[in-house]
Amino acid sequence: MAAEPEGTPCWADAMFTDLEGAKSFYGDVLGWTFSEASSEFGNYTQAYAEGKAVAAVVPPMPGQEGQSAWCLYLASPDAAATATKIRDNGGEVLMDPMQVGDFGSMLLARDPAGVTFGVWQAGQHEGFEAKGTPGAYCWSEVFTREPAKADAFFPAVFPYHVKQMRDDAIDFSLYDLGADPVMGRMRMTDDFPPEVPPYINVYFTVEDCDAAVAKATERGAILRFGPMTSPFGRFAALSDPQGAAFSVIDVKTTGGDMPEFSDATA
Numbered sequence: 001m002a003a004e005p006e007g008t009p010c011w012a013d014a015m016f017t018d019l020e021g022a023k024s025f026y027g028d029v030l031g032w033t034f035s036e037a038s039s040e041f042g043n044y045t046q047a048y049a050e051g052k053a054v055a056a057v058v059p060p061m062p063g064q065e066g067q068s069a070w071c072l073y074l075a076s077p078d079a080a081a082t083a084t085k086i087r088d089n090g091g092e093v094l095m096d097p098m099q100v101g102d103f104g105s106m107l108l109a110r111d112p113a114g115v116t117f118g119v120w121q122a123g124q125h126e127g128f129e130a131k132g133t134p135g136a137y138c139w140s141e142v143f144t145r146e147p148a149k150a151d152a153f154f155p156a157v158f159p160y161h162v163k164q165m166r167d168d169a170i171d172f173s174l175y176d177l178g179a180d181p182v183m184g185r186m187r188m189t190d191d192f193p194p195e196v197p198p199y200i201n202v203y204f205t206v207e208d209c210d211a212a213v214a215k216a217t218e219r220g221a222i223l224r225f226g227p228m229t230s231p232f233g234r235f236a237a238l239s240d241p242q243g244a245a246f247s248v249i250d251v252k253t254t255g256g257d258m259p260e261f262s263d264a265t266a
Helices: 019-030 079-088 147-157 209-218
Strands: 009-015 045-049 052-058 070-075 092-100 104-110 116-122 137-144 161-165 172-177 180-187 199-205 222-230 233-239 245-250 261-263
Touching (some): 009 116, 147 180, 209 233
Parallel strands (some): 070 116, 199 245
Antiparallel strands (some): 009 070, 092 104, 137 199, 161 172, 161 261, 172 180
């Protein structure tokens, strides 16, 4: 597998104070198995679905304990050059490009409206070994209260083309790479409490959305939205027992008409 094209979502990880609890929860809900923790890299622990690497969990470093959250990484051929673009376009680099052994280089950043994301320059670790299969990453959406800032920033840093959904009730865009949509952008409505920061919502594939929701809520997750059937699949949004937001989607169960999109950029 070659390194992903620039701007492609290529990896996801999350910090959990209760690492064993997170492993138990996601193992039950998504069917993940886990590698041995890598003590050389802060007990970074990879998650696998059907033997393929799909995400990672890690305990917080001392002093970094706080709200758990999933972090999505976008592919870059040159993390240092991407860091420059982030700063030049009003974003903030939270952690400068850092070499991670032979695996690759990473940075953490925030867009001008406060959405945190990662950048990954692949070395030996090229990212997701599976997408769209049960337990694997499927899709992601930028949830923001300032959609115009996101729609200007992300295509300035990555080679995205923006398409706006034709719907007066919902402010939603797609970020395309070539002909393929790779990420969505949703405006956060007043349904989101003010204390909820903007974030990137990561979707993981499941065989049965309702069964996954039932299992997750039994294990202490909070159902935030759904389950709902859409043209893209039946999905639901949750917060895990440690507060990290994520979504599950069954891509085989679809309903309704595909929305229409129009170019939002020249």
